[in-house]
Each structure stands twice: as C-alpha cells, then as structure tokens.
Amino acid sequence: MxxxxxxxxxxxxxxxxxxxxxxxxxxxxxxxxxxxxxxxxxxxxxxxxxxxxxxxxxxxxxxxxxxxxxxxxxxxxxxxxxxxxxxxxxxxxxxxxxxxxxxxxxxxxxxxxxxxxxxxxxxxxxxxxxxxxxxxxxxxxxxxxPNQFGSLWxxxxxxxxxxxxxxxxxxxxxxxxxxxxxxxxxxxxxxxxxxxxxxxxxxxxxxxxxxxxxxxxxxxxxxxxxxxxxxxxxxxxxxxxxxxxxxxxxxxxxxxxxxxxxxxxxxxxxxxxxxxxxxxxxxxxxxxxxxxxxxxxxxxxxxxVTGGIVGGAYIIEYFIAWYSGSAYEDYTYLSFGAATGPYWWAFWALIFCNMIAPITLWWKKLRRNIMWTFILSIIINIGMWFERFDIIVLCLSKGRTxxxxxxxxxxxxxxxxxxxxxxxxxxxxxxxxxxxxxxxxxxxxxxxxxxxxxxxxxxxxxGDDVQLYELPKQQPLPDFDKLIEELENKNEEVAEDGGLVETLILNIGKASNDVADDLKKLTGVGPALEQKLNQVGVYTYNQIVKMTEKEYHILDQLISKFPKTQARFWSGEANLLNKN
Amino acid sequence: MADYKLLAVYEDDDHLVKAVKETKAKKHHIDEVYTPFPVHGLDKVMGLNHTRIAIASFMYGVLGLSVAVWMMNFMMIDDWPRNIGGKPSFTFFQNMPAFVPIMFELTVFFAAHLMVITFYMRSKIWPFKKAENPDPRTTDDHFIMEVSAAKDNIQSVAEFLHSTGAKEVSLKQS
Structure with a gap:
C-alpha cells in the first residue's frame, strides 16, 4: 500500500x-x-x-x-x-x-x-x-x-x-x-x-x-x-x-x-x-x-478569511446605513452616529479588535509567531464580545422614540x-x-x-515505494500439540469437576449418535446448540421428554447461552415429535 | 469444524494488509482482525461487505422530517391555529416558511442520533460492555489476525502464519 x-x-x-x-x-x-x-x-x-x-x-x-x-x-x-x-x-x-x-x-x-x-x-x-x-x-x-393550559403549544x-x-x-x-x-x-x-x-x-x-x-x-x-x-x-x-x-x-x-x-x-x-x-x-x-x-x-x-468576511460585512452595514438616508439608521451599531456618540469606545473597540488587529496576520512572520497569535487571539475574543454588545446595546439605546x-x-x-x-x-x-x-x-x-x-x-x-516497516523479530512457534492437550484437559476438568454430565445422563438415560433425532426441530435449537447438546450426551427425543426443571438447570450450567426459557417447551414438543 | 483459532500478531499496518492478502490467497478463513486505528483498504482486502449505515441514516432523516412536518401541522394548523405577527396560519403551506428551520433541525437530529445508536447496537458497544480484543496491545500499536483452524491442521496453518512474518502466533479455543 x-x-x-x-x-x-x-x-x-x-x-x-x-x-x-x-x-x-x-x-x-x-x-x-x-x-x-x-x-x-x-x-x-x-x-x-x-x-x-x-x-x-x-x-x-x-x-x-x-x-x-x-x-x-x-x-x-x-x-x-x-x-x-x-x-x-x-x-x-x-x-x-x-x-x-x-x-x-x-x-x-x-x-x-x-x-x-x-x-x-x-x-x-x-x-x-x-x-x-x-x-x-x-x-x-x-x-x-401537552400542558395544563389546554392545548396551547x-x-x-x-x-x-x-x-x-x-x-x-x-x-x-x-x-x-x-x-x-x-x-x-x-x-x-x-x-x-x-x-x-x-x-x-x-x-x-x-x-x-x-x-x-x-x-x-x-x-x-x-x-x-x-x-x-x-x-x-x-x-x-x-x-x-x-x-x-x-x-x-x-x-x-x-x-x-x-x-x-x-x-x-x-x-x-x-x-x-x-x-x-x-x-x-x-x-x-x-x-x-x-x-x-x-x-x-x-x-x-x-x-x-473569516475576519475578512466580517470586516466586509461591517463596511456594507455602514454603507447601507448611510446610503439609506434614514434618520433611524444613523444610530445603528455601524454608523457615524455610533462612532461619535456616547458609545464611541464600544464602536472603536469593535473596529480595532476585529478589523485592524487581524490585518497583521497577512505577514507570514506574524502568522507563524506564537506569542503574537496568542495575543491576537485574545484581542479577537474581546472584539467579538464587543460586536455582540454593540449590536444589542447600541441599536437599542437610541430607538425610534x-x-x-x-x-x-x-x-x-x-x-x-x-x-x-x-x-x-x-x-x-x-x-x-x-x-x-x-x-x-x-x-x-x-x-x-x-x-x-x-x-x-x-x-x-x-523513493516513494519504499517499504515503511521492518519485519519484527519473530518468536518461535509454540508446541501446539502440548497446547491442544492442555486446552482439552482443561475442558475435561471442567466437565468432570461438577460431575454434571453424569448426573444428567443418569436422569435421562444414555444414548448415542447412532440413534440421534433431529433436535433442531425443537424451539430455539439451531445447528450450534444441537452440537453442544450432543457433546454432553443428549441425542434423542426420548431423553428430552424425561427432562425437568432440574435437568434444564444442569444444561444451563454446561452450555453457554442456553435458552432456558424456551427449553421449558422442549419436553412437550419432544413428546409430540416422538408420536409422529 | 474449526474448534481453534490461531492469533497472528503483527507490528505494522502495511505488513498486516500483506499478510491478510496472503492468508486470503491460501483460502484460510480469517475470523477477525483487530487494529488500533482504521487501516485503509483492510475491509476490501478482507472482503467485508460495504456498510449500509449511511442508508439507514438517510431513512432516519426522512423520518425526522416527517415527524417535524406532522408535529407542526398538528400543533400550529390543526389543534390551535394562532395569528402571530400576521404570519398566515390557515394552511400548512402558507405557514411553512416559518417551519423550515425546525424541519431542518429535526431531520439532522433524527439522522445523527439514530444512526449513532444503530452503530452502537450493530457493533455491540455500550456502557459496561466488556472489551473483546484478545490482547491489550491491539489498541496501542499491534495488529492481530484471527484465523480459524481445525485440530488436524493447526501446525500447518501456524507455520504458514509464521512464514508471513507474524511476530507471535498463539492458540485459542473458539
């Protein structure tokens, strides 16, 4: 790649x-x-x-x-x-x-x-x-x-x-x-x-x-x-x-x-x-x-770029306010009235922070100067606060009346x-x-x-096609026969420990693969579960019929993700299947 | 029936992709690949289907838009029409321009959130879910390919994985 x-x-x-x-x-x-x-x-x-x-x-x-x-x-x-x-x-x-x-x-x-x-x-x-x-x-x-005032939305x-x-x-x-x-x-x-x-x-x-x-x-x-x-x-x-x-x-x-x-x-x-x-x-x-x-x-x-858009918008706002010739527009936040009126400081703070100071960024040296960028970023934050202050307070302060x-x-x-x-x-x-x-x-x-x-x-x-990695130092392969043996022993130990399989088979009777029924016909049993049931020695409907709550409990312990709720139907189902 | 999985550990994404290709060519079954970051092209090499989550998101968006239209039509036109600032409230279409912002917002709201929930459900990630990566190094800088193997040919598959340059090869029961 x-x-x-x-x-x-x-x-x-x-x-x-x-x-x-x-x-x-x-x-x-x-x-x-x-x-x-x-x-x-x-x-x-x-x-x-x-x-x-x-x-x-x-x-x-x-x-x-x-x-x-x-x-x-x-x-x-x-x-x-x-x-x-x-x-x-x-x-x-x-x-x-x-x-x-x-x-x-x-x-x-x-x-x-x-x-x-x-x-x-x-x-x-x-x-x-x-x-x-x-x-x-x-x-x-x-x-x-919905609320208590009728349906007033x-x-x-x-x-x-x-x-x-x-x-x-x-x-x-x-x-x-x-x-x-x-x-x-x-x-x-x-x-x-x-x-x-x-x-x-x-x-x-x-x-x-x-x-x-x-x-x-x-x-x-x-x-x-x-x-x-x-x-x-x-x-x-x-x-x-x-x-x-x-x-x-x-x-x-x-x-x-x-x-x-x-x-x-x-x-x-x-x-x-x-x-x-x-x-x-x-x-x-x-x-x-x-x-x-x-x-x-x-x-x-x-x-x-964005500062330029903002500055351009200021100029347009100022121009339109002036060009309209409307007396009411003479004290909007970007107008001659605002620049010279009682809120002159807010007006000029806006112009300085958002229009003049960012111009410095056109110089590559300043753009790459971390200290200046930091100072300027704070100036811009102040300027943008003033922009909102000017829009809200200046425009409201001198209304139509x-x-x-x-x-x-x-x-x-x-x-x-x-x-x-x-x-x-x-x-x-x-x-x-x-x-x-x-x-x-x-x-x-x-x-x-x-x-x-x-x-x-x-x-x-x-060159561009160079291999960008070194091959790792490989560890020798483990002895798999021994590993498999260990894993299998572990499985048997688990099975033997509780003696659960023995109890189960004792209760429901022994069977083998030769006489196996199609357990997939039972509710909730797929090929995977059928295989697991076979592994613990459950093969036939006859065995299933004999199962009670106690056996389901054993199966639940033996088989991971055992569908205990559905299993309660099996006995009845197996009985019917047996008769067919 | 593949009872065992072989875990091959790699240290590099390019190396992993190469190994996945070789493993595919040998027709071994790759169960899973765990990587610390998105490796581009890995899904194609593994032969994963393209995800359909974007289509789901589109449908959720349509649902959000429908909910918005239904809601505002019911509240503002059917249930309690009001004259606000002279905005016409006699029919939905006359009043609709004022509804556009919320129609847009709810479209985005439904499309984004339901898609993310779908993603979490499909990938089985949620709070208190236990992680399933086989080795803690797979979230740092190691890559693991899981290849299934039957008991009889574990040795030969492992030797093949070793020949792809895997750092370690280990065995796991599936």
Whole structure:
C-alpha cells in the first residue's frame, strides 16, 4: 500500500514518531500527575465559577431586576454572552466536520480539543437564556409538550423557539460526534491502565471498544455521515441565532446580511478561542510535535478569511446605513452616529479588535509567531464580545422614540455571571485536559505514515515505494500439540469437576449418535446448540421428554447461552415429535 | 469444524494488509482482525461487505422530517391555529416558511442520533460492555489476525502464519 503525499507538504507530526510513541505522548498528561501551574489555574477558574454561581443564585432568588437592564435596553450582557459563547462553540464542529469533508488532515491534531471547547462553550451559552427566563424551573415550557393550559403549544413561528431546537440539536449532535471519536482512544487508555480503578472507569467510558475491522469500517462511515450532517448544522445554528435579531423591526437588527455574517463571525471567534487554548495546551502537555507552528499558521489563515468576511460585512452595514438616508439608521451599531456618540469606545473597540488587529496576520512572520497569535487571539475574543454588545446595546439605546433613549450600565451581577461562565468553561477544559486523550490518537496514527516526518524522510531517502516497516523479530512457534492437550484437559476438568454430565445422563438415560433425532426441530435449537447438546450426551427425543426443571438447570450450567426459557417447551414438543 | 483459532500478531499496518492478502490467497478463513486505528483498504482486502449505515441514516432523516412536518401541522394548523405577527396560519403551506428551520433541525437530529445508536447496537458497544480484543496491545500499536483452524491442521496453518512474518502466533479455543 502506498502512503504517498507530495513532499512539498510539511509534515504534520514531527519528532520522528512511531505508533507507540504517539500512544505514549497522548497518555502522558493522563497517567502523570498535575503540576503546580495546573492547580493554580484550576483554583482560579473554580473560584470564578463559584462566584458566578453565587450571582446566578442571587439573580434567581431575587429577580432579573438585579441586572442593569432598563426599559429601553431589555437585552444586554446576558444575550451578548449567549451569542458570544455560541459563536465560540462553532470552531470545533467546523474543524471536525467541514475540514473532514475537505480532507484536511491537519484537523486531526486539533479536532478533539476544539470539539471539547465547542461543547463546553455551548453549555455556557445555554445557561444564559435559561437564567434570563427568570424562573428557570419552568424552562421545560419551551418544549412542545401537552400542558395544563389546554392545548396551547409553543410558537413555531418564533426565532426564539427555533433557537431552542437549533442549540439543543447542535449540542447533542456535537456531543455524540465527539464521544464516538473518543471511544477508541478511551479503549487505548483502558488497555494500558495499571490501577484497577482507572481500568474500570476507562473500560466503562470506552463502551467495550475492541477495534474489529468491521467496527472501524462503520466508525469511518459514521464519522463521514456525521460530518455531512454537522456541516449544514453548524451553519444553521448561528444563522438561526442571527434570526433572533434579523426578524425583528429594530433598526440595525433588521438586516438580511446577518445570517452569513454571523456564521463567519462565529468561526472567526471560535478559531481565536482554539488558538488561545491550544497554544497553552501544546506547551503544558508537551504536544509541540503534534500541534506544530504549521497548524497555528493554518488556523490563522482561517482567521484571515473569516475576519475578512466580517470586516466586509461591517463596511456594507455602514454603507447601507448611510446610503439609506434614514434618520433611524444613523444610530445603528455601524454608523457615524455610533462612532461619535456616547458609545464611541464600544464602536472603536469593535473596529480595532476585529478589523485592524487581524490585518497583521497577512505577514507570514506574524502568522507563524506564537506569542503574537496568542495575543491576537485574545484581542479577537474581546472584539467579538464587543460586536455582540454593540449590536444589542447600541441599536437599542437610541430607538425610534428619542424619549426612550438610554444608556446601559452593568451591575456586579451581570459581570459576575459572565466571569462565572468563563470560570466554568476553564474548569471543564482543565479537567478535560487531564483526563481525556486531548488528541485523536487513532486518527493521528492513521495518517502517521502519510504525514509523519519519520516516514516522509524515509520516502525522501529511498523513493516513494519504499517499504515503511521492518519485519519484527519473530518468536518461535509454540508446541501446539502440548497446547491442544492442555486446552482439552482443561475442558475435561471442567466437565468432570461438577460431575454434571453424569448426573444428567443418569436422569435421562444414555444414548448415542447412532440413534440421534433431529433436535433442531425443537424451539430455539439451531445447528450450534444441537452440537453442544450432543457433546454432553443428549441425542434423542426420548431423553428430552424425561427432562425437568432440574435437568434444564444442569444444561444451563454446561452450555453457554442456553435458552432456558424456551427449553421449558422442549419436553412437550419432544413428546409430540416422538408420536409422529 | 474449526474448534481453534490461531492469533497472528503483527507490528505494522502495511505488513498486516500483506499478510491478510496472503492468508486470503491460501483460502484460510480469517475470523477477525483487530487494529488500533482504521487501516485503509483492510475491509476490501478482507472482503467485508460495504456498510449500509449511511442508508439507514438517510431513512432516519426522512423520518425526522416527517415527524417535524406532522408535529407542526398538528400543533400550529390543526389543534390551535394562532395569528402571530400576521404570519398566515390557515394552511400548512402558507405557514411553512416559518417551519423550515425546525424541519431542518429535526431531520439532522433524527439522522445523527439514530444512526449513532444503530452503530452502537450493530457493533455491540455500550456502557459496561466488556472489551473483546484478545490482547491489550491491539489498541496501542499491534495488529492481530484471527484465523480459524481445525485440530488436524493447526501446525500447518501456524507455520504458514509464521512464514508471513507474524511476530507471535498463539492458540485459542473458539
């Protein structure tokens, strides 16, 4: 089998790795102990999470009034955070689904963590609409279920309900996509684990994955179909989130450009967050050979493209607002009024973070500079938060009636819940990074010969058709006669030990193959079971007729998978068959 | 009747595929092959049938779409029609544009989840299922081919497997 890949393509796995070394590298963070830095970061994240939890409890027990919302601005940080987190949750499925369909092999180093990030981010996103309900224990009212108000159903014309379906489908499909990919990797950890507790946990998590050829065939097909399903899904989710705004009549929200522009923005911010997390993780978990500078550069290219789409959309929005000549459009989030009005800082934060700063990535040097990528990824995350803040708060702050114009200022509860979700996100991600295989090792192994530098250099040296393996040192064949004897002795011992066969034959009488009846006519007996029955000395209907509960019990002990329930009919059936 | 299985252990995927081809050519029966990662082309060499799980997924998707259409028609048109923002609610087709997002989401929901459940059931993987790979190394970097053999020709099959370059050959009762 040839593993040809154009030599011009840079290796995706460096460090001269073999299959076994990949295994070792991936399990090291799991089998090792957490260092001090991990504990410090984890503690900070946990404190932030608990602080946020306190603010959520305060909100729910007191009411939404503890937030900074007012009559004019009835959506602010909550929905900003919701859209921000959902957007971040887009990169994972994009990497694993869209890049799978495009056969981009570099995705394999980052897809596992990006998908984990997706799931954790969508969990944060989902919190906000539920808290915003004010009475989250009634959250089930968004489901189309029969209820005590007569048959008053949920409103399928509302984009808010579309959101419920879109987000829950996205979360659950991403989750199974991620988990199915994890099964072989959990199995790998299970089979290496030394502590019985670890072995048990990873055994349960791996669902008993054994890696048969047929399993792998299905596995790959399932991955491909899920990718095909998840691709339109990931595009639909942010499209539908944008409908929350686009189907309304608020100037600045009522905009047909929103769906594509929201999707591009979501991927833009999602990739920025992937960069933030992975640049730290590759260092902490020593994964530089798998997540190389080339991976970082490729993700930066995605950021350039999606950032370009976002920037283009800003210019169009600004132009259309101005060109309409409508006075109401002069204070939408991208307009002269916004740039010079009381929210000028939010406007310019957006322009700087999302349009100006990413321009630096057009220089290859900066694109491959890890420190700059890290700083920029944080700038973009801030910028994308401001984008949602601007869309929501700026557009609401100066509506059609000047008497309602107002500003928004957050309370400590608004800030606390936001910080809490960041803490929660990092708590989940840090736990994940120490207990999950953070790189899809089975997939990486499947491309190792194609894109690993070890094998690429072998081909460069010896030509493309070189044999990429050495024959193993063979162990001599064992003495099979002895092995067979041992196995057979073991079988006899088992049979003799209980003396069960003797008891059985004593009760139902002896018979032999010469007088055998067709036992397959009995309920639930096939050729395999017939053979097993013959082995313990059951051949004829006469014997079966004599069987009682006691004999069935003996057979149950002697024969694996003995159909005890069906066996109760045999006696009667054999009686009839005998008479025929 | 093949009472025994011979387990041949290999250290490399290319080597394994070559051995599978040779074993097939000799008309030995390959019971199973365990690998740590998907080996491309292995299913073809082994002569496995193509999986039909994608077709199943398509049918689940159709089911999801039908459920969505039925549900929204029942709730919004038949059972309790409401005038919301002037969106016409007299017939399903007039109101349908507003239903498209959920029709799409439920199609994906059914197709994805039922396919994955089908996969788990068909491949017999679920929580608390015990793993059945014969050697823990098959999830790391070893590949095992199981070949069935009758008692009389164990020695000859084993010698053949040895000649394919297998690292180890061992015996198991089936």
């Amino acid at each position: 040839s593993h040809y890949e154009a030599p011009i393509r840079k290796p995706l796995v460096t460090g001269n790795k073999t299959y076994h070394q990949v295994t070792e590298d991936i399990v090291r963070p799991i089998e090792g102990r957490a260092n001090k830095t991990w504990w410090i970061v984890f503690s900070i994240a946990l404190v932030a999470f608990l602080w946020g939890l306190g603010c959520i409890i305060y909100t729910i027990s007191t009411g939404i009034g503890v937030w900074g919302l007012n009559n004019t601005i009835e959506w602010a940080w909550d929905i900003t955070n919701f859209v921000w987190w959902v957007g971040i949750g887009h990169a994972g499925t994009l990497i694993s689904a869209v890049l799978l369909l495009f056969r981009q092999r570099w995705r394999m180093a980052v897809n596992r963590s990006a998908e984990a990030m997706t799931i954790f981010a969508v969990v944060q996103a989902g919190l906000f609409p539920i808290i915003h309900m004010g009475r989250p224990w009634l959250a089930y009212w968004v489901l189309p279920i 949920v409103n399928f014309n509302s984009p808010l309900l579309w959101d419920v379906f879109a987000i829950s489908t996205y979360l659950s499909v991403s989750l199974v996509f991620w988990y199915t990919g994890l099964l072989p990797d959990f199995a790998m950890i299970r089979d290496r684990a030394k502590l019985p507790f670890q072995k048990k946990i990873y055994g349960i998590l791996s669902f008993g994955w054994s890696g048969r050829a047929k399993d792998w065939q299905r596995f790959e097909e399932v991955s491909l179909v899920l990718a095909g399903l998840a691709t339109p899904l990931v595009l639909s989710v942010h499209t539908i989130v944008s409908f929350d705004f686009a189907t309304s009549v608020v100037p600045g929200w009522h905009s047909t450009i929103f769906p594509p522009y929201f999707v591009a923005g979501a991927i833009f911010s999602g990739f920025a967050m992937v960069q933030t997390l992975l640049i730290i993780m590759r260092k902490v978990s020593n994964l530089e050979d798998y997540i190389t500078v080339d991976h970082i550069e490729l993700m930066n290219k995605v950021i350039i 000047p008497s309602t114009w107002a500003m928004f200022s957050p309370t400590f509860v608004d800030v606390g819940i936001f910080i809490g979700t960041i803490g929660f996100f990092f708590v989940l991600f840090l736990l994940y990074s120490r207990s999950f295989p953070v790189i899809a090792q089975a997939e990486v192994k499947s491309i190792l010969k194609l894109s690993g530098d070890r094998y690429k250099s072998m081909r460069a040296e010896h």
